[in-house]
Amino acid sequence: MKTDQELYKLKPIASVTMADQVESQLRDYIIKRSIRPGDSIPKEMEIAEALGVSRNVVREALSRLRMLGMIESKKKRGMILTQPDVMKGLERILHPTILDINVRKELFELRLVLEVGLGDLLFKRKTAEHLQQLDAIVEREHRATTSIERIRCEVEFHSTLYEMAGNETLKRFQTILMPVFEYVVEYESKLEHTSVGTVTHADLVKILHGNKPDDFPNAMRQHLLPHLEHL
Amino acid sequence: MKTDQELYKLKPIASVTMADQVESQLRDYIIKRSIRPGDSIPKEMEIAEALGVSRNVVREALSRLRMLGMIESKKKRGMILTQPDVMKGLERILHPTILDINVRKELFELRLVLEVGLGDLLFKRKTAEHLQQLDAIVEREHRATTSIERIRCEVEFHSTLYEMAGNETLKRFQTILMPVFEYVVEYESKLEHTSVGTVTHADLVKILHGNKPDDFPNAMRQHLLPHLEHL
DNA sequence: TAGATTAATATGTACTACATATAGCAAATA
DNA sequence: TATTTGCTATATGTAGTACATATTAATCTA
Incomplete structure (x- = not known):
């Protein structure tokens, strides 16, 4: 049996969701490929297929980046990188x-x-x-x-x-x-x-x-x- | 006909999506009801029904708040407000x-x-x-x-x-x-x-x-x- | 050639289905 | 009785389909 003290040290697993991972990967993608503001990024479906996740998950990740002003989406043109708003x-x-x-x-x-x-x-x-x-x-x-x-x-x-x-x-x-x-x-x-x-x-x-x-x-x-x- | 200069002034309509609105409403809800860290907020389905949108949209909004550390989701308990991380x-x-x-x-x-x-x-x-x-x-x-x-x-x-x-x-x-x-x-x-x-x-x-x-x-x-x- | 029309396409939204983890409770065990 | 174990209901996480909508790009028409 473990003591309370020992148990306290066990931090809860930070349940990393798919959306978290996709968000992180997208950020990496942007940085590694040094995408510039104005450049376009892959379509939702392309990302979903490439990462083997549902479009749903990809949209959650994109939604976050959109909130921070990192990307903008146009109905047909796809998504483009924008200058993120530092204070948003x-x-x-x-x-x-x-x-x-x-x-x-x-x-x-x-x-x-x-x-x-x-x-x-x-x-x-x-x-x-x-x-x-x-x-x-x-x-x-x-x-x-x-x-x-x-x-x-x-x-x-x-x-x-x-x-x-x-x-x-x-x-x-x-x-x-x-x-x-x-x-x-x-x-x-x-x-x-x-x-x-x-x-x-x-x-x-x-x-x-x-x-x-x-x-x-x-x-x-x-x-x-x-x-x-x-x- | 408008001149180029004039056209530049016309900013693209900030197409406010459902997710944007839900996010905003959730923020208002939290502030207006003065929900404290640790308190729980309604289930995804309840929010969706209350606002008349799909669960999908609600999840996009929640995903944003989750990213900023405003909420945490537990599998069955639902979601609770957390102390947001200012710098996240x-x-x-x-x-x-x-x-x-x-x-x-x-x-x-x-x-x-x-x-x-x-x-x-x-x-x-x-x-x-x-x-x-x-x-x-x-x-x-x-x-x-x-x-x-x-x-x-x-x-x-x-x-x-x-x-x-x-x-x-x-x-x-x-x-x-x-x-x-x-x-x-x-x-x-x-x-x-x-x-x-x-x-x-x-x-x-x-x-x-x-x-x-x-x-x-x-x-x-x-x-x-x-x-x-x-x- | 200019302008109007149409088709193609990518995002936005809705809905269904199922997986997964877990809180709360019931049953079993000591 | 107290504690542990196992079960069940439930809320979130993920997948997939369908359709609406806006906009580009190609096509057609005068």
Whole structure:
């Protein structure tokens, strides 16, 4: 008889289905043959016959790749490889309610890390329009009376920063992560705030108007201090 | 008659298949009913009947969710919700050869941003063991004679940093992104290197041994300077 | 030759059938 | 009685057939 301890070590067999294998093989096929976006891939029936599985299974595998934006299907032309959307997979599961609180916290940390490190992209790609937008947001925030308006400005300010960074992938990352953050903000608001960031949005904008990238990271760190303390 | 320019703007109708709709509805169902990990979801046939589609279509949709780690199927118990793996979607498509060069560059920028902003997590979670590991790597790098060995140390050094940060999501992100970076490094090596980072790994470790988080971001920026210049 | 018509074809959907694993229960064993 | 073993019902996994639909490509017509 085995002890409980021993039994615990036996992990359940990861039941690999046909669809899993076909998916994997298709991925290999694409990589090995270095199929380029725009190139066509074999018909469903050809794949099914080649792999000795039913068309059903092949379709499940293809359906997955289609979801990730790796392939597109046309009614008669068959299927072609497309440029996969890096963020499509994330997009689907990053809903706060289905994510564990710990994962949400980790994602929030990720955001803090990103914003502190954003400086160089910002200085490299800032434009007069962007700076003007930031000025306007700071101005609006200053005049804001309700806390809703202030939060709106807060969100817009940081979103504009990501916009300014001129990195599409990063920007989408931020957009996807946004709803997750709301939860964390709520969570943090229940803790006592021991301190308040001493660097304001206005201070950050002033730095961005200037020409000293060195000043940005630590200014942002000061700005985010209340969050960083909760790490 | 429309001009070519105008025609280009006309995107192909995103032919929404049944599987797409079922997938979307299932996602809504899970969120709206706030199903928790471990809870079971309806049987395939029940879903099919409820939505008035064939079991086939339902299975395609479920197959997608299963791929993202949102659900698991047991032979008789039906299907249960699981904690989705945030990075599973990324993992599948982040192969250098199928990613556009521009996306790869954006991901590399993302890495630079992350490493510059990593400081606070590092100082918060550093341990004696981690610092020792870094010391060892720096030592090994110093003694290294071949460029292969030096590159290995380079990779290990930065990997250890992510390890030190104590953020699983971030760590996996880095692991997934690694192969993408290799391509960019190759790309950059073809450009003339106008400068070399003046801050070495040893310098970074020295800062991490200390107690001044302020010093980290700009030190890392200096270290990554050769890459940052190519932005 | 230009335009309309038709045939061929690959994907999308539906349905049936059966294999397989297993949860839950009944029977057997100690 | 408690535990194990075996059975049965059931939900998923796979296979195969059939047909709808859209679109390319060939064919026909004026």
